[in-house]
Amino acid sequence: MTSRRGLRNKERVDYVALASGPKLPKPPSHQGIVVVQGVVQVGDYKCISPHVHKETVIAALVTASVVIMATDGTERKPLTHIPASEFGRELLRAEFTQRPNYANCNCGSYGHVPQRIIQAQNEFVKERELDPDNWYRFPEGEESKYFRAVRRLSEFLGTDKNNLVMVENVSTGVTTVLRSIKFAAGDKILINSHTFTAVEYSVEHLVKNTPGIEMVSFELQLPINKQVDLIDQFKRAIEGNPGIRVVVLDHITSSSAILTPVKPIIDWCHERDILVVLDGAHAAGQLPINLEEIGADYYLGNLHKWLFAPRGCSFIYVQPKHHDWTYPLVVAHNHFKDTLADRFLPSATRDNTPYLVVPECIDFHNSLGGLSVIYERNQALVTAAQEMLAAAWGTEVYPVTADCRAPFMGLVRIPKILEENLPVDLHSADLLMKALCDKGAFVVFSPSDGGMWARIAAHVWNSMEDYHMVRDLVLEMTQEVAAIKKINLSVEH
DSSP: OOOOTTOOGGGOOOOOOOTTSOOOOOOSSSTTEEEETTEEEETTEEEEOSSOOHHHHHHHHHHHOOOOOOOOOOOOOOOOOOOGGGTTHHHHHHHOOOOTTOEEOOHHHHOOOOHHHHHHHHHHHHHHHHOHHHHHHSTTTHHHHHHHHHHHHHHHHTSOGGGEEEESOHHHHHHHHHHHSOOOTTOEEEEETTSOHHHHHHHHHHHHTSTTOEEEEEOOOSOBOSHHHHHHHHHHHHHTSTTEEEEEEESBOTTTOBBOOHHHHHHHHHTTTOEEEEEETTTBTTBOOOHHHHOOSEEEEESTTTSOOOSSOEEEEEOGGGGGGOOOSSOOTTTTOSSHHHHTOOOTTSOOHHHHTHHHHHHHHHHTTHHHHHHHHHHHHHHHHHHHHHHHHTOOBOSBOGGGBOTTEEEEEOOHHHHHHSOSSHHHHHHHHHHHHHHTEEOEEEEETTEEEEEEEOOTTOOHHHHHHHHHHHHHHTTOHHHHHTOOOOOOO
């Protein structure tokens, strides 16, 4: 039983009747109710909350006569249409939290969760903690909410709900898929020089522990002047390595933000009975996706990067013909269930609430006008920012044709003085990221094709002022090479 009658909107208190516990008598007056420093006491009953008022507690008790669980739970604002004219700093202030005077230009790693999504997630946490057994054991608890999320996600991604399962991240998804595929001696798995490192390691580990199979990696050649150049590189790599059983393909490469024309490559592979595992870590929320039209055997995607989900929220799409031999990595209670969906029901001992708020994430995405509005605005912003930075730093934009560039991400070469005075390697990239972060901005630096590049990203909270900050702070860093070299990134164990 839940009631909010008698509560003032500005002093909201959540309270729930405990089915097996005693109810409090209705207090006839304020007498006997104590609220001191967040501790509410009525007789022998106590509740701790940092923001609760005596009058609110009285209203709650008198109205519902229940034991209360009080929180500072600010009411979620009604979700209304947010026009593109309010994107940028106005939207950042209204919907997100961020450290002051900071330019977060890196949605491509960990995303940014709106406050309303955090509130929705916390509501699930509170509901779970009121009765964990009911939450985990019975269908009306977490299970029903999980399948609600899968249904909404399947509609968003253009597939049947039975083809989707949720996992923690794409790295987990890739490893799950590779361990499920049955390989034979002589089989090869194709990756390339821009494959995400964790995915490469997953393939490498599988190869080391599966006798007779081989990993083949080819060097992706730049510049890419047109889409067919990229398609032909994959074809040549496959034709030059007989025995390719699986191709691991990036929808958008991570470090280089290359948008791969996946459909013609997938179709060409299928004509040769080659399976395609598509790493879509950066796609959901950045690209229009119809999984059935794409046609990959497996598609892995993150929702925290571009679709506003809490971290630890990803999915695996499995073509129906592969359902029967696709199993979770961890053997648990549901491992031998008959259907893919039931086998992948989440474990009760991890926090699955990031999955449960996927419908709210999609609703928020839609309130911004949906992908067409977000796409047009973010693509224009990141394109302008790349050109501005390249001009200011006297460098260049990554040499990839416009229709092979990710719409919300782009690469700009760093100033020459930094590149000449620091080794072009991952350690230097980490030093540069730390130096910039300490100054009040963030982009990803990464070595590629003999140079060091800044990968910028644009989402709805960004504005051109953010990239002006990045421009100016990186120029400051050109005068601080000696100090950058001395940055200590070690952690005491």
